[in-house]
Amino acid sequence: MPSGASPRSPMDIEYTKLSSPSVFLVRMLVFLVLCTLVGVVLYRQIIQAFFANPGLNALIGGVLFIGIILAFRQVIRLYPEVSWVNNFRIADPGLAPARHPKLLAPMAMILGGERTGRMTITQTTMRHLLDSIATRLDEARDISRYMTGLLVFLGLLGTFWGLIETVGSVGKVIDGLKVGGDSGALFDTLKEGLAAPLGGMGISFSSSLFGLAGSLILGFLDLQSSQAQNRFYTDLEDWLATTVREYGRGEVPVAAAGGGGVASGELQAAVERLRSVLEEGSASRGTTAAMASLAEAIQALVSHMRTEQQMIREWADGQGEQNREIRRLLERIARQPEKG
Structure with missing residues (x-):
């Protein structure tokens, strides 16, 4: 146990443990067994x-078979990920997990290949990690939905x-009927001709x-695979939230050597403050550019309004x-009868 890190109780470890997707895999297998019985x-x-x-029916069966394999693959691929997170979560400092996810x-x-003390991350880092994992999960879901x-x-x-x-077969049957013939022969022709339309209905x-x-x-x-992925994502988010909460109380990563972890925590806090300043600066520059564009648009609108006013x-x-010309013309017309 590193110095400065309080031991975690078994209840805390069990609370942040990622659950296995076995229950969803069992549901999928039971459903396939029921479909097979039917x-x-x-x-x-x-x-x-x-x-x-x-x-066409064989093509439909092939697509269904590929979709079933992909659905099971989405659930099975979560097992090594869950195992890695659980092993990394409870691993002793200096112990690296055997397999990488x-x-x-x-x-x-x-997070690094091995634990050097109590793991803590920032809120920004946690959000970036969750967004990246959500994107990868959505890519797998899109294939199944397709x-x-x-x-x-x-x-x-x-x-x-x-x-x-x-429709084509019915048209051919109607064209082949001879109204003037024997009714028995007409019925036989109609019965033979309806075989093709009934075959088309069987296809459809x-x-x-x-x-x-x-x-x-x-x-x-x-x-079921989507529910398994959502459960995995939620459990992972809950575990990462515990590390962010510990960092928010003022705890910093503690290295196995002693005081190096304090310097690492101070450096990490300084980097976060610098990142916040840069984000605020980029936001202010974006606001300034937007205001400049708005001013140019208003200036163009004012110029257009002045042109219309002119x-x-x-x-x-x-x-x-x-109107003055019409008034003078009317006055001249009114004077002419008086002169006459």
Whole structure:
């Protein structure tokens, strides 16, 4: 235990421990088992619907399989990250974790490879770390959401494909009917011709069935993986918040050698003050530039208004001159009868 660092109780360590995503993985496995049981019960109907359009339905099944793998991968990849954070959180000073994380790589680089005392970070550093981790988690979620939308699109594509074939086949059947023939032959021709439209309906309904069912399965798995990632993000934020709170009470990192940690804490505080000054300076420069742009816009507006006022004044003067000319003309017309 380094000097100046108070020992943490087991309750505090358990409070900041990151929880395992096993519960979400179990939910996903149970859901897949239930879906498999439903598929076994409806085996004959599913096979019959699949062969109505085997090409498109096989594509839908392939997309669903890839989406399931990606959903499980999003949850499984959290295990080493959770293990690294928990090991780093309770590790003794000077002990480095065996494996470095991938999702938390920026955090591992900032915090260092090993513990040299009680870890403390600033509020700005914590926010940067959380933003970086949230961006990486969102990138993984976007792929699963795209897969879900792709399944719906493929189902709709098969639906419209089957409807197009149905409409075309019905038109051919109607054109091939001979009204003047025997009614029995006419009925046989109609019965044979309806086979193609019914096949088109099978294509549309089977593709829609597989697409919507696949999107339902993948949507539930994506929901569970998103909840696992949100739990991981929330636990990580709670743990980082404890380090910021300790730093806010005036505690500074304490090195194993003794007084070097105090100098490190003072240097870190000075860097934070310098960063705040620079941010305020950049904000003031941005405000000055905005005010200058606003002044230029107001000046241009004033110039435009002056130009319009000058035009209105000239128009009013012209109207006044015309009114005077009309008045003189009316007076001349009024005088002419008197002279006559």
